[in-house]
Amino acid sequence: METAIALDRATKRFGELTAVDALSLEIGRGATVALLGANGAGKSTTVAMLMGLLQPDAGRVTVAGRAPRQAVVEGRIAAMLQDSGLMPGVTAAELVGLARRMYPAPLRVEEALELAGLREQARRRVERMSGGQVQRLKFALVAVAGADTMLLDEPTRALDVQGRREFWAAMRNCAAAGRTIVFATHYLDEVEENAERVVVLARGRIAADGTPARIREAGGRAVVRFRVPAHETLPTLPGEVVREHGWATVRSTAPDDVVRRLVGSGADWSDLRVSPPSLDESFLALTGSTHPAHEEAQVR
Numbered sequence: 357m358e359t360a361i362a363l364d365r366a367t368k369r370f371g372e373l374t375a376v377d378a379l380s381l382e383i384g385r386g387a388t389v390a391l392l393g394a395n396g397a398g399k400s401t402t403v404a405m406l407m408g409l410l411q412p413d414a415g416r417v418t419v420a421g422r423a424p425r426q427a428v429v430e431g432r433i434a435a436m437l438q439d440s441g442l443m444p445g446v447t448a449a450e451l452v453g454l455a456r457r458m459y460p461a462p463l464r465v466e467e468a469l470e471l472a473g474l475r476e477q478a479r480r481r482v483e484r485m486s487g488g489q490v491q492r493l494k495f496a497l498v499a500v501a502g503a504d505t506m507l508l509d510e511p512t513r514a515l516d517v518q519g520r521r522e523f524w525a526a527m528r529n530c531a532a533a534g535r536t537i538v539f540a541t542h543y544l545d546e547v548e549e550n551a552e553r554v555v556v557l558a559r560g561r562i563a564a565d566g567t568p569a570r571i572r573e574a575g576g577r578a579v580v581r582f583r584v585p586a587h588e589t590l591p592t593l594p595g596e597v598v599r600e601h602g603w604a605t606v607r608s609t610a611p612d613d614v615v616r617r618l619v620g621s622g623a624d625w626s627d628l629r630v631s632p633p634s635l636d637e638s639f640l641a642l643t644g645s646t647h648p649a650h651e652e653a654q655v656r
């Protein structure tokens with residue numbers, strides 16, 4: 357498969373701190389990849405190196421086989437960075453039209469707005485747009501580049517559920533058109549739904565790399581739950597057992613063994629159910645962090 361992005365032992369230091377630590381990663385063309393990691397894991401620094409905004413102190417970074425800056429100039433890669441502002445007083449179509457002039461082989465303004473789901477809002481002024489529309493306009497500003505690779509750094513930060521849904525629908529339009537998309541996020545549900553590959557970063561290194569399902573299984577514990585009377589004695593089960601209100605909950609990396617022992621025990625249990633490991637819990641186990649989410653993610 358053709359390589360869209362390659363980092364070869366890329367390292368970035370800020371004084372004493374190593375933000376990205378000999379990171380090696382290859383992303384094939386057309387892939388949709390999530391970069392996951394706690395605050396400070398090195399996601400934004402990696403994105404900045406891929407855009408040529410930061411130079412690695414050691415190692416190599418290439419985009420479409422070129423130096424990142426060259427790839428940017430050639431319009432092969434475009435990014436939606438965190439907290440970028442928008443010029444007020446102009447319409448969505450005017451702004452996308454301005455951005456379009458920077459690229460050698462851009463899309464038409466209408467195409468970019470269509471991809472971002474903003475066809476109806478083409479003539480709306482930037483300051484009259486909702487948070488979700490603004491975020492999709494930022495996406496249109498990236499999409500108009502017509503680049504094969506798009507980097508999105510926390511694109512749905514602070515969006516409500518509807519805004520996030522609309523944003524990812526726009527992103528999937530681009531993915532379906534064969535673009536390579538790499539996005540950094542803290543929202544694990546977005547990863548499950550929108551990425552075919554997840555790269556988990558911790559302290560500037562790769563903690564895990566695989567499909568969302570594999571990542572879930574790599575670090576997570578399944579949950580086995582069943583009804584059991586409070587006085588009933590249970591056999592020793594491989595996992596962490598919590599009993600309350602007539603239910604037992606077992607968190608285990610070996611759910612089959614839990615069920616086998618229960619069945620063999622003759623204990624008086626019922627209503628057994630097994631749930632797969634959650635990505636959330638796996639993430640915590642893999643990164644050793646407290647919680648992957650920003651405050652705003654926790655209140656959702």
Ligand SMILES: Nc1ncnc2c1ncn2[C@@H]1O[C@H](COP(=O)(O)OP(=O)(O)OP(=O)(O)O)[C@@H](O)[C@H]1O
Nearest residue numbers: 370373374375393394395396397398399400401402
């Ligand atoms: N310009 C800078 N100067 C000094 N330290 C920096 C700079 N940029 C980033 N860092 C540090 O490098 C580390 C990695 O930061 P980075 O922004 O890449 O993490 P992140 O995974 O994107 O985090 P977040 O989820 O909070 O955006 C952090 O410890 C951060 O404080």
